[in-house]
Amino acid sequence: MSSVYFTSPSSTAELKGSERAWLGGLVNDIATGALSLSTFGHAEQMLGFVDPAHYLYLDPSEPKRPGWQAAWASSYETSFRVDMGRAPLVQFQGRSLSTSTLALNTALILGNDPVKLGARIHAQCELNCWVDGPDRAWMAGIIDHGLEIGVYRRGAEEDPQGWEQVAELLRSRGDEPVVLYDSIGSEGFPSAYLGDWMPAWPEGVPQTHEGWELLTEDQRRERDERSDAWYDLSAQEQWDISLPALRAKTGHGLQIRPDNWRRFHFGHGLSVLDLVAHDAEDRIAAKLGVPA
Structure with missing residues (x-):
């Protein structure tokens, strides 16, 4: 585990x-x-x-x-x-x-x-x-x-x-x-895939291995380059990108807190x-x- x-x-x-x-x-x-x-x-x-x-x-x-x-x-x-x-x-x-x-x-x-x-x-x-x-x-x-x-x-x-x-x-x-x-x-966490760092995934294309094969060569190259560039950011920059996106997931019950315990x-x-x-x-x- x-x-x-x-x-x-x-x-x-x-x-x-x-x-x-x-x-x-x-x-x-x-x-x-x-x-x-x-x-x-x-x-x-x-x-x-x-x-x-x-x-x-x-x-x-x-x-x-x-x-x-x-x-x-x-x-x-x-x-x-x-x-x-x-x-x-x-x-x-x-x-x-x-x-x-x-x-x-x-x-x-x-x-x-x-x-x-x-x-x-x-x-x-x-x-x-x-x-x-x-x-x-x-x-x-x-x-x-x-x-x-x-x-x-x-x-x-x-x-x-x-x-x-x-x-x-x-x-x-x-x-x-x-x-x-x-x-x-x-x-x-932080993650390049949580927040607006990565290009938006094309609508109608499943986010799977099969979906990756459906992307154009330019789309795949752009995603690879952005993923690599993530590691050039400072830790604080990564948190600044990922944390607001995590906080925005209010309907997912991911915040552990005493008021709705x-x-x-x-x-x-x-x-x-x-x-x-x-x-x-x-x-x-x-x-x-x-x-x-």
Whole structure:
């Protein structure tokens, strides 16, 4: 798992990739625990939300083997964690419901502040989630609490996970934002691709390898030259280009802040608790804005 970097115009701290993997596992453990497939009839209920094209679907008109729930529940929990089937594991009225989003929202609902922050870091570091200067000490306090109660791991003295260094960075000043990025899945921060440094991508051309091949030779040359020129800019110039663009992403929920801490949710807003509720269909329909 890739490392997570907390960076400001003044300094950077690294959180080990093994700790990010721990956070992702914690999110999934909370969600699968809340499913309680071996009790309360939840296996039968969750079966009703499995897409008929998924390999875990069981035809309700066909008899099931005695004790089928145990083996099915084990396979379901594995699929819930990876959700790699050709058909969605969880669907409602033909609409796919991402299990990763369900797991993240479950962690936000059931978790304490360190769990909530862990879920945000795990899910949003690749998207450059960030904390503003005045809120840095607040985030550092959550990290302190997470270390105290064991949600976050310190690591060995000679090989720390990095939480203490992150908290120290956050407390070092309160007049600069701190932006997160990961070592593999993101462009880093600042980035030539966040802001107006790169030429606008041609309308109607997908931003993929195939789309790159559709660009003219002049368009490709211009983009290559601008990308190379990015590294001739000073660090401050790069921040001046990328930070306003990041701040402008107000609808993406990337700013981690205390004033919407308890209201924030991912995507559709549904959690495992909605799926196992006695009025599950009504709850799901209400959050998706569709008839029950």
